[in-house]
Amino acid sequence: MNESLSQEEVGVLIRGKKILRAKGLPMDIDAKSICEVAGVSRKTGYQWAGKLESADRQNEVEHSLRLEIEHLKAEHAKLEKRYDDLRFENEGRKIAWRIHGVDEFIADKKNTADSRKKQKL
Helix, strand or coil: CCCCCCHHHHHHHHHHHHHHHHHHCCCCCHHHHHHHHHHHCHHHHHHHHHHHHHHHHHHHHHHHHHHHHHHHHHHHHHHHHEEEEEHHHHHHHHHHHHHHHHHHHHHHHHHHHHHHHHHCC
């Protein structure tokens, strides 16, 4: 056996061994015998196994989506904080400009520059 087993596969196999031991079944039992003990056909047994695999895949997808949502929420919170900080800083600048008359100073400079352009023409 050259392939290594994943964490999930190891967990499933160990759990399967525990179930076999608890039910008094031999450790080397095959799928057909398991289905006979359960009183279902081999086809039904494989259908049940397929449903479990499908449910496992769905759980994996849901888990990854939950992780992505948590990441996005954290990122959103960071961006909101950054926005609030910048908005606060901007409001402070607006107040400072108003206190020091920067807007009027800029408007005067603009008017002066406009009048000089008109005189040159």
